[in-house]
Amino acid sequence: MATSENKPKIVVKSKPEDKLTWKEIEIGGICTEPGSAGILRTGDWRSRRPTYDFTKCIKCALCQIYCPEGCINQNADGTYQADLYYCKGCGICAKECPKTVITMIEEKE
Amino acid sequence: MAKRTGMEVSLAISEAVKLANADVIAAYPITPQTHIVEHLADLVANGELNAEYIPVESEHSAMSACLGSSATGARTFTATAGQGLELMHEVVYVASAMRLPIVMAVANRALSSPLSVWGDHSDVMAVRDTGWIQIFVENGQEAIDNTIIAFKIAEDHRVLLPVMIHLDGFHLSHMVEPVVFPEQSAVNAFLPPNNFPLPLDPAKPVQMGDFAPPAVFTEAKWAQEMNLEKSKEVILEVWKDFAKKFGRQYNPVECYRCDDCDTLLMTMGSFSETAMMAIDRLREAGQKVGLFRIRLWRPFPYAELRQTVKNARTLIILDRAISLGQEGPVATEVKNALYPLEKRPKVVGFVGGMGGRDISPADFENIIKRGMEIAKSGSNREFEIYGVRE
Numbered sequence: 001m002a003t004s005e006n007k008p009k010i011v012v013k014s015k016p017e018d019k020l021t022w023k024e025i026e027i028g029g030i031c032t033e034p035g036s037a038g039i040l041r042t043g044d045w046r047s048r049r050p051t052y053d054f055t056k057c058i059k060c061a062l063c064q065i066y067c068p069e070g071c072i073n074q075n076a077d078g079t080y081q082a083d084l085y086y087c088k089g090c091g092i093c094a095k096e097c098p099k100t101v102i103t104m105i106e107e108k109e
Numbered sequence: 110m111a112k113r114t115g116m117e118v119s120l121a122i123s124e125a126v127k128l129a130n131a132d133v134i135a136a137y138p139i140t141p142q143t144h145i146v147e148h149l150a151d152l153v154a155n156g157e158l159n160a161e162y163i164p165v166e167s168e169h170s171a172m173s174a175c176l177g178s179s180a181t182g183a184r185t186f187t188a189t190a191g192q193g194l195e196l197m198h199e200v201v202y203v204a205s206a207m208r209l210p211i212v213m214a215v216a217n218r219a220l221s222s223p224l225s226v227w228g229d230h231s232d233v234m235a236v237r238d239t240g241w242i243q244i245f246v247e248n249g250q251e252a253i254d255n256t257i258i259a260f261k262i263a264e265d266h267r268v269l270l271p272v273m274i275h276l277d278g279f280h281l282s283h284m285v286e287p288v289v290f291p292e293q294s295a296v297n298a299f300l301p302p303n304n305f306p307l308p309l310d311p312a313k314p315v316q317m318g319d320f321a322p323p324a325v326f327t328e329a330k331w332a333q334e335m336n337l338e339k340s341k342e343v344i345l346e347v348w349k350d351f352a353k354k355f356g357r358q359y360n361p362v363e364c365y366r367c368d369d370c371d372t373l374l375m376t377m378g379s380f381s382e383t384a385m386m387a388i389d390r391l392r393e394a395g396q397k398v399g400l401f402r403i404r405l406w407r408p409f410p411y412a413e414l415r416q417t418v419k420n421a422r423t424l425i426i427l428d429r430a431i432s433l434g435q436e437g438p439v440a441t442e443v444k445n446a447l448y449p450l451e452k453r454p455k456v457v458g459f460v461g462g463m464g465g466r467d468i469s470p471a472d473f474e475n476i477i478k479r480g481m482e483i484a485k486s487g488s489n490r491e492f493e494i495y496g497v498r499e
Contacts, residue, residue: 017322017324020325027269028317029318030207030319034316
């Protein structure tokens with residue numbers, strides 16, 4: 001089953017943090033570009049990934065409400081799906097889904 | 110011409126905060142600091158100081174409120190002591206790492222237990238590593254001057270660090286002393302308005318106190334260390350500027366009859382003025398003794414310290430705190446600073462004056478004499494406790 005992995009649209013002008021020298025750090029580590037946390041790929045923390053049987057989905061949005069990462073978006077057909085760029089694989093959506101649409105499988109890639 | 114007046118030192122600090130035109134005071138009362146914030150509350154309530162006074166529910170909240178206030182660019186002051194400083198401990202680190210120019214007076218107090226509201230330096234030693242600039246004052250005038258000076262140092266764009274003013278609880282905080290207040294116009298000319306470069310501003314949002322993964326934490330800490338080390342140039346510059354305008358010069362290490370000395374005594378804080386009387390007596394008796402005090406506790410004044418002790422044979426240190434299981438913490442730091450020198454004095458450490466116990470001029474004479482004896486005996490015992498009943 002196809003799963004989304006959206007590249008973030010955020011453009012960050014500053015250097016990636018693992019390239020910053022101590023002289024380039026802003027006073028007190030102040031971050032002057034709001035929303036830059038959006039480039040942080042939390043998806044690579046994942047050890048399990050959600051898979052979907054959309055035929056059972058009743059579009060109730062409970063998965064979206066419960067997702068602690070806030071990474072579940074609505075597809076064009078009204079179903080809901082996690083963005084794997086951010087999804088940490090916690091499995092809360094699978095647990096909460098009243099129709100067992102979501103099954104967590106081991107991340108093997 | 111400014112008039113000489115008598116005032117309790119705590120109240121004098123509040124008046125200095127008023128002269129500095131502080132915008133926000135967030136504080137919680139605690140002995141022996143209470144009179145400072147109590148008087149500030151009066152000044153705000155009476156309309157004499159146009160500031161926001163935030164009475165908070167704890168010292169942890171006091172420093173947290175100071176973070177928020179300082180982050181908006183408001184000139185921010187608080188004061189605490191002993192257990193209060195301990196309760197705000199984690200936020201004390203945050204203030205310096207976020208580079209917020211908060212000024213805090215600490216009326217130094219012993220830490221429990223046994224419960225003591227009286228003065229010593231245990232609370233100072235617990236915040237040595239917090240990244241604040243730390244200055245000791247010895248009398249009321251120094252407290253006034255350095256409170257005003259602290260804002261100028263803290264808010265300088267080359268510094269942007271919080272500053273602690275240490276004054277001895279009760280022995281200094283509750284004394285009525287003769288002081289001279291500088292004119293408001295002179296303070297205004299000396300201390301420009303605070304202009305924090307990246308304040309919280311809805312029109313230009315920033316994120317503060319951010320998360321740092323392992324990839325950048327080391328760089329952030331090194332930037333903080335470099336900044337604290339470099340702040341010393343500015344501290345010296347501000348003290349010089351103050352001396353030019355107000356006629357009183359402050360130095361990282363202050364000397365009293367240090368020239369031509371075999372034996373030096375070292376103290377910090379208000380006990381120093383008592384120690385001077387002992388030095389005078391011993392000098393009259395023909396002893397080559399002198400006294401110096403560390404005023405600038407952080408950043409540590411390595412160069413000035415080494416210069417001061419370079420000709421002495423014995424250095425006697427009175428610590429007013431004990432690092433349990435080790436020795437007096439100031440003695441440890443001084444030994445560390447002297448280690449690279451080829452010729453260095455023998456360091457003899459004493460711990461005394463804890464929990465508000467007096468050290469009289471006669472006591473200081475005893476300490477100096479005993480220190481000279483120990484040095485002569487070649488003993489390597491780390492320290493002695495002074496005045497304990499056997």
